[in-house]
Amino acid sequence: MTNEERREPLLNKREEKHYYENCPGCKMDLHKAGQTGLPIKELFTIWVVVLGTALPMSSLFPFLYFMVRDFHIAKREEDIGSYAGYVGSAFMFGRSLTSAFWGVVADRYGRKPVIIFGTSIVVVFNTLFGLSTNFWMAVVTRFLLGSLNGLLGPIKAYAAEIFREEYQALGMSTISSAWGIGLIIGPALGGFLAQPAEKYPDLFSKDSLFGRFPYFLPCLCISVFALVVAVGSFWIPETLHNHDSERPRQDSYKALEAASDTKDGNESTPKENLFKNWPLMSSIISYCVFALHDMAYSEIFSLWAVSPRKFGGLSYSTADVGEVLSISGFGLLVFQLTLYSSVAKYVGPVMTARAGGVLSIFLLTTYPYIAMLSGTTLSVVMNVVSMMKNILSISIVTGLFILQNKAVDQRQRGAANGLAMTGMSFFKALGPAGGGALFSWAQKRLDASILPGNQVVFFVLNVIEAIGVLLTFKPFLVETQNTN
16 A cells, blocks of 8 residues: 555545645644654754753752852851742743743744744853852843743744644653753752862862852853754744745645644634633643742752751752752653653543642652661662652643643644743742742751651642642643644
8 A cells, every 4th residue: 555545544534725835834734744653853853952941940959059158148057048049039030021922922933933042042141150250140140041041832832833643742741851851960960060179179170260160060061052952953943834925825735634733824713812711721820830849849859958967958969969860860761751651641641640749749758757867778768769759740740731732723832831931930930939948947947846847848848739739630620622
């Protein structure tokens, strides 16, 4: 049987769709219709772009405690966590102000320009952050990095458009996998490469650039990677449909029908008010709650790991934190590439998110008691628990990504994901600030009769996670039947 004969049943399902010869979206639909096998090139493109913007987001957490200490802005050791929270929140606060704007830009001018500009911004402001000489310089550079890099919303729309329907879950899994890996490899790089003159005195002297700016090396490495991604992004295809200035060809490009519905083009149906789209809004709200938890956890984990034993911490070095996060990242990568698609296929994104939230609650309950361990036992337990926690968190986020993109058609995916990023970024901005303040407060109540010390920290994290789990049930969360 020839390829044309195999394709014929699909072609007879719908009427012929007009193909606009110079429309990048139509070209992409035609490419998808003729695509066979696993789209390795597209998966790699998405993975690298997302990784480039995820790495700088949390790379500072392992050394942030020491960076703030070196700024000499905190009057007491217990107050370092609060100031660290402000620096950590600046990135997400900036993103919350501009994510909707970048979504609209992506819907009007295309996904590709936003991707190129966003990765270029990482190169500039992540480098400047590594050269920060005071607290306010660190806050401002992180704020500008977040507000001017708006590609995460458009890249989710891009992934929904570049893959055939059978690879949609894999595409969204690739985004969350790269995001999760970035949130782990970033801190791992920060942990291993910060303060190089102290860790690797044979390679870096205290009088060198990296000795005078002890937190510049990890930022520089990430910026170099982002520069490579920015240059490579000039060769990625655009996916946005543009039919305004062209008359359609009447040729028989019926293969397009195998890849997309007519509403994925700029056809005549009016745009829906996103705020009245409850399947979209309910998934965004649930996503925001889990995002608040994840960002607060990331801030608290690093502060808890490096804080002294007398405050209930683990007394880890930045290298120790980097080791834990590296192992977690490897485990997460294996899970996302081998197991997640099968789990999502048979269980569904909602049940995956729900189960991940419940298991996370049980896992976090053990953290205060892990601090009582030491030596090899502590190392093994911490690595296993951290890996499990990150796998559960990324499974939740991936499921909600899928629900959000199913809730809207292509013309509104950029705006919808921008709206999701606005809400998520606002809640994630609260995470480090709230987590840092909570952590500092907990260190001042070590002798409390109820939930002393870090027990109250992980209790609050569990309350937030429990709220997120409740929001995954009907009637709050509504799952759309739309698959485009």
